Amino acid sequence: MKLLQLSPGDLRQQLATPGIWLRTGPFSVRLRSALPAVAAGLADLYGQFEVRSPREAFADFHVDLDGSTGVRRWVRPQVQFSYDGVLPFKPLPRTQAFPMLEWGLNWCVSTQAHQFLIIHAAAVEKNGRVAILPAPPGSGKSTLAAALVLSGWRLLSDELTLIDRATGLIQPLPRPVSLKNQSIGIIRQFSPAAFVNRETHDTVKGTVAHMRPPRDSVLRQHEAARPGWVIFPKWEKDATTQLTPRSQAKTFIFLAQNAFNYSHLGADGFRVASSLIDQVECFDFRYSALPEAIAAFDALADAHAPEAITDAA
């Protein structure tokens, strides 16, 4: 069953008790929350996601988002993220309940799922090959990823690139795309088809909102794909679109430093990362206009088109 098949009332009620069972990529989450903002965020953004009966026995992550009790219910109300009884974060203002769910789920994956090498990067796929976009915050990574998935690329993840240690393939984890500050307006303007939810102001990251992942990306969330490129995007005012080759060795170092669990995997982390680097082309990418940026990405993907067309058929 899909989440959108639940009526808003049923969703709110099930979410409060006993909680809903939700699948995201390779993971299942049992999520419980009585907060209306959480139900609203799910209804807005997770409509295509698989839900099962709350009696479904097994879940990977048991997550609760609770409001505070006592005087805090009325005075500066807060929200607390709990991972099976563990509280990894300080409470946030109640208005940030939905972003906190997103950050909390990312935390669950990045601290537990060591069957993957987990790189802090967006990943999008076209014609069977994945572009990995690692970049420091503020470089326009999420904006570019959002624009790409609104232009025919498949969303694998906007934050966590999961490289399967056994196969070297990239495992999709399509979830709502996190947009910050100016990006929110840029994406709304870029495509009227984009659905971006209500903005949350004054978070540690400024104003945040989330874009609903494309339906096709969610339906194909079990379809792993081959890494094709590692591309470091950099938005610069008035820059001409420019793709320049980048050293494989430097890219390796950057990926290792920006992986959540590179050191946890020991020698295997090195093996997985180096075999990834051997398979991909590495680029620095400067851009100022999204349509031009997308054209440049499409040109890269089209150079590898033939094998992919048979894939899609």
Place this chain on the structure above:
Amino acid sequence: MPRDLLVRILRTPELVSRLSMADWDIAVRQARAAGLLARLAHRLRRLDLSETIPAPARWHFDAAETLAQKQRLAVHWELQQIRQALTEAGLSAVVLKGGAYAAANLPAAEGRLFNDIDLLVPRAQLGKAENALMLAGWHPAPLSSYDRRYYRRWMHEIPPLQHATRETVIDLHHAILPLSARYRPDTELLLSRAIPLPSLPGLAILSTEDRILHSATHLFHDGDLPHGLRDLTDLDLLLRDAASADFWPALIERAAELQLARSLYYALHYTQHFLDTPIPDTVFAHLRQTAPPRLTQAAMNAVFTRVLLPDHTSCRDAWTPAARLAAYVRAHWLRMPAHLLIPHLLHKAFVSPYLESREPKTA
């Protein structure tokens, strides 16, 4: 859903072939809360039972083992660094607990997660050892002046030392129980029987009996018990590894010598109760005069059968919060006499929170 599901699995691993998905859900969560996911993974693999783990649950075990292997490698590396720092200053040390199990490749190291590295040195060498470790990059973590004074005056260890870049933590001890505790095992006695580690010249581990007695003492003197069940499985593995005809009498004799017979009694009682550790009846017969009075034993059972279960919602009953509080108070009672304990608990309850609230908040 059984509160003691994980304990049952540890006792009878073959049980896993009959678990429902709902059982697996609880088993994984209890094992994670207890820090025992990797140890369980290791045990199931050794018994050829890994295949019985249903596919959706399997990655949890693999990921936990990955982490445990990495930690074990890291502990070996840290021990090399510690050894070098100490021997350059002409010093040596005994490695305690998890670090020792890893250094000696004991079964108790398998699938174990590590929090810090515990070292024991003679009190006379404490200052020198601390300086040597500081030169190598381990520095005291910031503490309130009350805590700092308390450590130096009454504790059996100095405040934890954390490495400036790697963030690993060393607990440097000069005794295995606080100076204020009821029982005061003589550190010289422990050091006299320490076994040098050929692979790490300058470092040693406690003798087999002392290692077990230390693990037992630690478990039954520690108030927080966040890893109670894990420590109990350590004891179980240490006992099974050591068991031989000569071992049991030597263990009992040594416990008396170190004034740790009561801790040993509890350790044996609860490893047998929870994990079916094979302990000859004659051992309990010998320990009879050190066993607690019946009423004390009943109270201890009410407390420890609860607090030694994983700290997870599925393991709690109505009495668990009271049992945890009782274990906390008991541990403090053993660690210091009343004229120290009462002011200390008052300070912790009222002064510390006040001082913390006045500190500038970190973002």
